[in-house]
Amino acid sequence: MRINTRFPVAVHMLALIELNKTQPSTSELMALSVGTNPVVIRQLMSSLKRAGLIKTQNGVPGCHLAKPAAEITLREIYRVVQKKTDAPLFDFHANPNPNCPIGRNIREAMDAPLRDAQTAMEQTLETYTLKDVADNIARHL
Template sequence: MNSEFTIAVHSLALLAHLPGHMASSELIAQNVCTHPARIRKIMGILRKNGFVKTKEGVGGGYMLACNPGEVTLAAIYRSMSTGTLKPHWCPGDPKEACLVSANMHDVMDQIFTEAEQYYTKYLEQHTIQTVLDKIRQGKCRVQDSQ
């Protein structure tokens, strides 16, 4: 799995956290620690799925377009990363005479797909809001350190 799901959650949580619920790709990128172009790509997917709205041109950026308490991590995962849990490489060879070698790929594929459903079942329990709550009640580094 790549990190697009994590970055999407981070970006949405950040927008929910900020007073105006709005930020440019550059600001989000700094917060996430990646490149603005990567943020724009991910926000494009979130826009197509209705989680954010885009404002182009001067003073533009991304704006939260959903209720943070209603959007689950499962919904975000589904729009970003469905199917990325299973490894890329797969064992066996369909042309083999041995049943195990010939059918292992299909069997494991089915198992990974069903396991992913359990995975997303957990993600249903979290929303952008609950993530934000966890973040806020987490240790406040700024005051702890120095």
């Protein structure tokens, strides 16, 4: 039971695009950097392109950011790559036992804390930009 990795992978990809000035930022290059299959990268690239975060050009390998990294918040990236636009950070297990007093009430008891955690996380992500991430990485290069 792990939280989805689509968001950190998308940030990784966009940071690579921002920082990579020596060669085209292709799905193959990103896959090597992320350590995943290029198909996974291309699926995320499709979402990022539809959202207006990256641009590609026919006949030209690679892609580039569609707007400055300072204008792309981490919350925006998070929202783009979620499978469902309303997907919560946490979800409930599918079949709590309705005959158990805990199982019968766990969803209601946890709804507010998990909703508040989601809100806090998204508010925090709104305060960081792709440029912040790229600058942090650049300090270590």
